[in-house]
Amino acid sequence: MLTGITASDGIAIAKAYIYKSEAIIISDHRIENVEKELIKLDHAIYETESKLKDLKNETAKKIDEESSLIFDAHIQILLDPQFIAEVKSLISDSKYNASYAYNEVSVKYISMFNQIDDEYLKARTADLKDVSSRVLRNLLGLASNDLSHINEPVILLAEDLTPSDTAQLNMDYVKGIATIMGSRTSHSAIMARSLELPAILGIKGLMKEVNHGDTLIMDSSSGGLIVNPNQETFLFYQNKLMTEEREREELLKLKHQKAVTACGKDVELFANIGSLEDLEGVKKYGGDGIGLFRTEFIFMEHKDFPTEEEQFIIYKQVLDRMDNKTVVIRTLDIGGDKHLPYLKMDEELNPFLGHRAIRLCLEKQEMFKTQLRALLRASIYGKLKIMFPMIATVAEFRAAKNLFNEVKEELLESDYKVSSDIEVGIMVEIPAAALAADVLAKEVDFFSIGTNDLIQYTFAADRMNEKVSYLYQPFNPSLLKLIKMVIDASHKEGKWTGMCGEMAGDILAIPLLLGLGLDEFSMSASGLLRAKRMISQITITEAKKLVNQCFDYESNEAVIALVKGHKFS
Ligand code: PEP
Numbered sequence: 317m318l319t320g321i322t323a324s325d326g327i328a329i330a331k332a333y334i335y336k337s338e339a340i341i342i343s344d345h346r347i348e349n350v351e352k353e354l355i356k357l358d359h360a361i362y363e364t365e366s367k368l369k370d371l372k373n374e375t376a377k378k379i380d381e382e383s384s385l386i387f388d389a390h391i392q393i394l395l396d397p398q399f400i401a402e403v404k405s406l407i408s409d410s411k412y413n414a415s416y417a418y419n420e421v422s423v424k425y426i427s428m429f430n431q432i433d434d435e436y437l438k439a440r441t442a443d444l445k446d447v448s449s450r451v452l453r454n455l456l457g458l459a460s461n462d463l464s465h466i467n468e469p470v471i472l473l474a475e476d477l478t479p480s481d482t483a484q485l486n487m488d489y490v491k492g493i494a495t496i497m498g499s500r501t502s503h504s505a506i507m508a509r510s511l512e513l514p515a516i517l518g519i520k521g522l523m524k525e526v527n528h529g530d531t532l533i534m535d536s537s538s539g540g541l542i543v544n545p546n547q548e549t550f551l552f553y554q555n556k557l558m559t560e561e562r563e564r565e566e567l568l569k570l571k572h573q574k575a576v577t578a579c580g581k582d583v584e585l586f587a588n589i590g591s592l593e594d595l596e597g598v599k600k601y602g603g604d605g606i607g608l609f610r611t612e613f614i615f616m617e618h619k620d621f622p623t624e625e626e627q628f629i630i631y632k633q634v635l636d637r638m639d640n641k642t643v644v645i646r647t648l649d650i651g652g653d654k655h656l657p658y659l660k661m662d663e664e665l666n667p668f669l670g671h672r673a674i675r676l677c678l679e680k681q682e683m684f685k686t687q688l689r690a691l692l693r694a695s696i697y698g699k700l701k702i703m704f705p706m707i708a709t710v711a712e713f714r715a716a717k718n719l720f721n722e723v724k725e726e727l728l729e730s731d732y733k734v735s736s737d738i739e740v741g742i743m744v745e746i747p748a749a750a751l752a753a754d755v756l757a758k759e760v761d762f763f764s765i766g767t768n769d770l771i772q773y774t775f776a777a778d779r780m781n782e783k784v785s786y787l788y789q790p791f792n793p794s795l796l797k798l799i800k801m802v803i804d805a806s807h808k809e810g811k812w813t814g815m816c817g818e819m820a821g822d823i824l825a826i827p828l829l830l831g832l833g834l835d836e837f838s839m840s841a842s843g844l845l846r847a848k849r850m851i852s853q854i855t856i857t858e859a860k861k862l863v864n865q866c867f868d869y870e871s872n873e874a875v876i877a878l879v880k881g882h883k884f885s
């Protein structure tokens with residue numbers, strides 16, 4: 317089995333289609349007629365721009381509006397004045413032909429991006445390569461790559477896939493994608509997820525092991541690609557695929573149903589998002605609201621700090637599109653494993669224990685206040701709730717809340733409208749906050765438990781370190797006790813508690829969390845329907861009984877065995 321990075325979950329069975337683009341060969345011959353070469357360049361840029369505009373429209377129709385925005389980014393790269401000026405000066409001053417000059421400048425920028433130690437920026441080199449290859453093909457009169465002619469079911473294999481390749485795929489025939497290059501944050505990976513197309517990227521020996529026309533099985537949830545399977549394996553996966561398709565159809569029937577327990581209690585089932593593009597999935601799977609908008613992803617996609625206006629437009633759009641349903645927006649959570657290329661941060665020995673999230677925002681007050689202004693201005697367009705990440709002490713919450721109040725007053729004085737009932741809460745992801753939940757509950761409007769971090773801090777096990785991943789123990793009674801403390805403390809003060817860490821979407825954890833009284837569950841949109849089905853299979857009395865039993869056990873495994881052994885109705 318060949319393995320790689322899972323970019324988008326699912327099973328696919330089809331023949332291999334190996335996609336190779338025609339090589340671009342560039343000669344370095346000098347020219348005499350500078351004027352003619354400059355016109356040639358302008359023409360190629362113009363042609364490329366109109367093709368990119370077409371691709372944008374096609375993508376908006378075929379996938380969605382958000383996915384099509386990548387082509388705006390490509391047009392921006394294409395028309396970058398600095399880039400064009402550098403190419404033109406190589407033509408005018410050094411008398412290089414247009415394709416050589418264009419390639420030189422593009423290679424320079426690609427290697428510059430590659431040297432930056434930032435996964436996101438590295439992934440953007442794919443966009444630059446995509447644009448350059450279009451311009452060069454136009455300059456050299458080469459046929460453009462065309463994937464739209466594929467007319468039988470295939471799993472597409474390529475060295476790398478550009479966003480424009482992905483946009484051209486005929487979804488009736490392409491069942492999966494496998495590449496040698498690529499990362500989870502590359503735009504092709506993001507688009508594959510929006511298209512719900514199984515995808516595995518970064519498979520090292522891909523082209524050596526697979527021939528055009530081989531039968532392939534892709535099971536991307538295990539990150540694996542099987543080449544020319546035997547009859548037994550083929551039948552196994554064919555069955556698995558059919559079961560998955562039937563399950564998906566069954567689950568989709570639940571889309572319009574409310575999340576209700578077997579005893580009739582309504583449960584709020586929300587989604588986590590990182591961009592406007594993720595709203596498609598929330599609509600598709602019927603999320604009751606947004607329980608976590610990780611705003612740092614907006615900041616990570618910008619070349620510089622997004623302005624108040626830019627942020628306002630995004631927050632307003634989320635609220636607008638969620639039609640007055642609850643939208644919990646988390647303020648900037650940068651640091652740890654999340655960095656901004658334009659924000660210089662000191663080297664730290666323990667970045668996850670360092671100057672991150674609210675700690676950073678309380679220091680960089682202008683940056684924080686700009687975000688709060690944008691959020692407060694957007695608040696009149698829906699039901700906005702704001703939460704602060706990584707709160708460890710009551711003093712931190714008060715400091716952040718004071719800035720919130722200050723910004724609110726400033727806006728009102730400047731005649732902006734601000735909603736009068738914005739709830740302000742915190743993420744509980746540090747054990748100290750869980751232990752102080754009784755004190756915090758008197759001041760906050762709500763809690764949202766971030767188990768991804770709460771588990772790493774409770775067990776002192778770095779969530780990025782595979783060697784200690786066995787300590788990711790959501791079912792360990794130690795963690796369940798902390799969760800119980802938080803929920804009980806909030807209820808005592810008449811407040812509510814949600815959960816937006818991965819644990820909230822874990823099918824086995826849901827009964828326990830219901831038993832503990834969790835009010836809101838927030839997870840990735842694709843997990844909503846499965847969670848809804850689990851909720852419908854349990855009564856609150858049953859869930860309470862089950863969770864109380866857990867406290868008699870001593871390990872993660874024992875609690876998992878207990879839940880697995882329980883017969884749900
Ligand atoms: C968490 O820590 O559980 C959480 C939801 O935040 P993030 O995963 O963004 O750190």
Ligand code: MG
Binds near residue numbers: 745766768769
């Ligand atoms: Mg967190």
